Amino acid sequence: MGYVNRRNRTIAGVFLLPTVAVLFLTTIYPMLYALYLSFRNYDLAKPFIPRIFVGLANFQEVLTSGPFMHSMWITFKLMAVTLTFQFVIGVGLALLVTQRLPGMAAIRTLLLIPMMISPVIVGLVWLFIYFPELGYLNYFIGLIGINPIPWITSTQWALTAIAIADIWQWTPFVMMGTAAALQSLSPEPYEAALIDGNSRIDVFLYVTLPQLKPVLISLLFLRAIDAFKIYDIIFVLTKGGPGDATETIALYIYRQSFTFWRMGVGAAASFVSLIIISVLITLFFKSMQKSAVAR
Amino acid sequence: MGIWNKSLLAASFVAMMCGSALAQDKPFEGVQLKMLGIGDTSVTRLAKITSEFEEQTGAKVQIDMLPYPGLIDKIIIEASSDNPTYQLLWVDSPWVGMLGEAGALQDLTDYAKRDAAEIGLDDIIPVQLQENSWQGALLAFPASGMIWHVNYRQDLFDNADEKAAFKAKYSYDLAPPSTWQQFHDIAEFFTRKKGDKLAGKVLEQDFYGNAESYSRVQGAITHDYFPIMRGFGGDYWDPATGLCAMTGEPHVKAAEFMKSLVPFNPPDYLGLMWDIQSGYMERGETALSGYWSVRTVRLTNPEEAKLPSLGKAGFSGGPTVDGKPQPTYTGALSFAINAKVSDQEKEAAWAFIKWGTSEKIMRRLADEGWGISQFRKSILSDPALQEKYPYYKVLLDTQANARRRIFHPFYADVEENFGVELSKYMAGETATAQEALNNACTAVNSRLSMFPVEQRLRWINDAPVTVLQK
């Protein structure tokens, strides 16, 4: 028995080796290197600055920095808005596209397109839409007599504009996940409710939603991680501006690392946000387990 | 022709030193040159005709053209790599200190001295060479020389009705602004709504008195703010400490002045940066716009701008507080050689720089109408070309009394911190200009203060470029 086990373990090890190697090279090593950097004064553009060990100075700087806290606030604000709309609209669309109506399959496919586009391209598409002078959006609102709105160039609108683009791109993800879950739900409770005469709202609130809860939590969890990292769309549309109105965590880290070339500070900021996102994950998993037990 | 023979001679000499037997008439046969460049006039013009260089020298040239925002990031990464991909680097002159202190750029002093006659070293406006130096060493070679100047609608300034109305309102004659107050008045005067009349015609869309850069992207706002600040009499550094000094009266006034122009700017002013800003001028949608001369040439080419078809551009130097000229900031868009490439590649790259910045090519581009902002006295002072490009005279005159632009190794910190803080102030997120400038200077100084004062002073010291010392 012991021999077989040992042998199986060896074989398992051999099969795992490529995965472990790739994981090490692409994830673990860069992460360890980033950890190493986070304790150093490392300016990529200025090799004449000694790249010395600075203890927790980088972390201290990040945690006491107004811009970092500001970017954290912007990130969570954006996350709250985009996730709310993505889930409300996404679940609504999922309910719609799972109806057995003619043409729904085609509509469903069309609705998935935004999700399949690279975020940079999405950014560019919305750049054309938002463009102040020549943009489509201002053209169309001009037709109904509204003055042009500086969508991405005013502090009042920029975050909203980014939220709209992000909602446009990721609502289909929520829709797809929810639609899949809806289709896997047993139809019989619905027929029971139909016979009992429960209203559509009641059926949605008390029958559908509770059954979707585990899936919605998983989707929320995936979306939250993604929303926390939001970068591409903002980079294309506003680069964090105007002022610092749309500067999220990822842009803050980018700016520290690749504008100021302070790799150490950038790495420290990355780890701080990693810790924040890990706490989020843990909370999500806890609540997921709770809802699983409750079933 | 003499220049060309000499160049070939020099090239074959190098080729022989490298032991190449093949390189008789094409000295760089087999050499591959790659340039990390910008997609703007200083490169795009040349990129179209690099095949001619290839025919003459055998060296193949590939130019990768990127937008200005982010370009410096790629150059820094390229410079920090041990295995260079690019032999030629496009350099905006403020980067010279950053790249120079990092040892990323080849010192061109010896090449320039060796080939002084061939390149017409004396023909180049001296401050343009100074602009490309770091601690006295010539690290890049000008491919386009710049000043920050005012572009205006000559046709509107000449309009009798507008002139009379202006005089009536401001009690002085409408003319290119020499003071900031005049600049402000003109911007205010020409700000019109859709349906208003401009030069007798009813406007189909809003007309803006002014267009400046207010975007934070790649510090775009600083590229207008710094020259305006200079016009108010300010400068970057404290000569005693080598720290950021941009919190004084001229600096605050300059920032407040820019903010006072906001009502005359397009509604998307916070998104305005070089190309978008100059676009308003090129489409004839603004009366007045001060910017770096790199794109000015487009205002005279009907294939690149609408303005020559619907009106006429006028040009003048940057205003000052009292109308007496202050030494303006210059700028240079230049070609540099990656310090880490082989000697043969360096020679080939130098040959390309010589070719691409030669008077012959520059004159040809100017003749064809696809010119760039020039840096050679012979061209800028050519009466025929001055007639064709009226801003040449402005370029030439202002550079007689000009001062070098920022060149500090921490330029990226300056550009980014001032970009963000000024943009926030313009957007109303920061209450006062003083606060915004204090924030930006504090951020910059927090990094500088850890260096000894001697080092800081060395970084702001503009040692005379040795290539001009006989």
Next chain:
Amino acid sequence: MASVSLTNVVKAFGAFKVVHGVDLDITDGEFVVLLGPSGCGKTTTLRMVAGLEDVSGGEICIAGEVINDRPPKDRKIAMVFQNYALYPHMTVRQNMEFALKPQKLSKAEVDAKIAGVAGMLGLDALLQRKPAQLSGGQRQRVAMARAMVRTPEVFLFDEPLSNLDAKLRTQVRMEIAKLHKQLGTTVIYVTHDQVEAMTLADKIVIMKDGYIEQIGSPEEVFAHPKNLFVATFIGSPSMNLFRMTVERGDKGPVLSSAAFTIAAPVDKSGKLTPGQAVTLGIRPSDVRLARAGEPGAIEARVEVVEYLGVEALVDLRVGTQEFIAQIPAGERPAPDETVKVVFNQAGLHLFDSESGQAL
């Protein structure tokens, strides 16, 4: 409580008909079982009554009113589903409360109803549990409770026992029978299990391919199957069939095959003509071992003997013809033995081989 009647009810999906003109009258309080193999249209018929499927043609009446176009909630019905259709995240009590919600009753009324039903079904202790914490039988009872709590006029059951194991099935079956007796509500019950049908039904409706094959009491359909399908579908083990030809015998017509010849049942002899192809049906329980010297006995070889305790099933063979006898276990022969068997005259069924209809 109400009567239900179906008149020429048709269900078609496009050109494809799955129910062909069903006529059925169910009197008030009757327990009717729709029985048939899968795909026979019984569930579709039930779902049309429930309002879960549109009616393509004909009329369905409940309590004398045509309800074809009424939404399910207005049909005064309640349904128990094959998979129970309980709301998984709700407790037993909440499941029932949710079913009552549309009736907008007071809290006291709701509590009283739930207490009543829970008491009847023995669910009092389970009211706070969720379906996942219940056994299959308990879930089934909850499903019934949820239907009952609404006090409908007609109960619809869709294969309610098919997810239960055999022992539970028997138990719940008896409970259903008891409840029906207690409540007296009209029931339409769909199953493919003839035992359920036989034990529960006042009236069995046997369906095949969207047609009704026979309607009758359990006794009727067992003793007098109208056709070969009903004959073989009802009863277990199923009826033995022999393909025979009618011939003229000395004392009237006889049925003859390569294996054996027997006299035709006297009451059917008038309907027979020589040369006619008929199918003789005899239930295994009507085959018995012949007494010594008994006339008309058929000699058969024992292939397999299945011992069932009280009885035994004996697979017999005559020539190429195989059939089964169900005999007292004590009389069972040994395999490979040769035995003589006789058919009970009263148990002989005759069908026209061509039409399959009983003669």
